[in-house]
Amino acid sequence: VVEYNVMVKAYGKAKLYDKALGLFESMRASGTWPDECTYNSLIQMLCAADLPDRAWELLRRMKEARLRPRCETFSAIISSYAQNSSADKAVEIYREMKLSGVEPNEVVYGSIIDGFAESARIEEALKYLRKMEASGLTANQIVLTSLIKAYSKASCWKEAQEVYTKIKKMDGGPDTIASNCMINLYANLGMVNEAKSIFDDLRGNGQVDGVSYATMMYLYKNMGLLDEATAIGQEAQASGLLTD
């Protein structure tokens, strides 16, 4: 089994999916029982290949073999569905996970919340944020940033500001990604002053990055503020944070 597992994992990492799956079949044919590690490797491989349906099928077979999937196994399938615009299926796996007695961790909640955020399904994103907190986990910067994205997609800038205020109160304050997400929201709404205010904060404390610059340039260009766009572009070049 161990030798097979090493090879299955190697094929999976090399993205040789058919080889890995073929090895899995020959294991069963030769009477070698795939273990939890075998299934884990294959499921994670299929999820990375954006084939969550096939991963789910393997999960079923794993359970039939009376093996107990662990958090990372469920987590891989959930994040694959969430990134697939299939948040509902992600939730199905989440339920299956809980029924199996495995407690979802903050990454699982992060995946689900972001899946809903991506589709601007605010109420459902909030629902899972509440479930996360009810389970004893703390809303972290990542899920709150996803929430800002959800509001951003719905153009609810006031609600997004409230979330951002909450992040500001966290220790260490907003990270670059959270701030960039707010800049992006303002950029999409043409709120130049608000965007610039956050951008200036980032510049002031050295947290600015290439995405910050790119987003500000996008905003200025869309607003027809070509001088400002050019100035930011030159500053970005000089900072070495942009490649083009």
Added chain:
RNA sequence: GGUAAAGUCUCG
């Protein structure tokens, strides 16, 4: 034996 996974721009 393995020891992962969730959030921001543009283009794909």
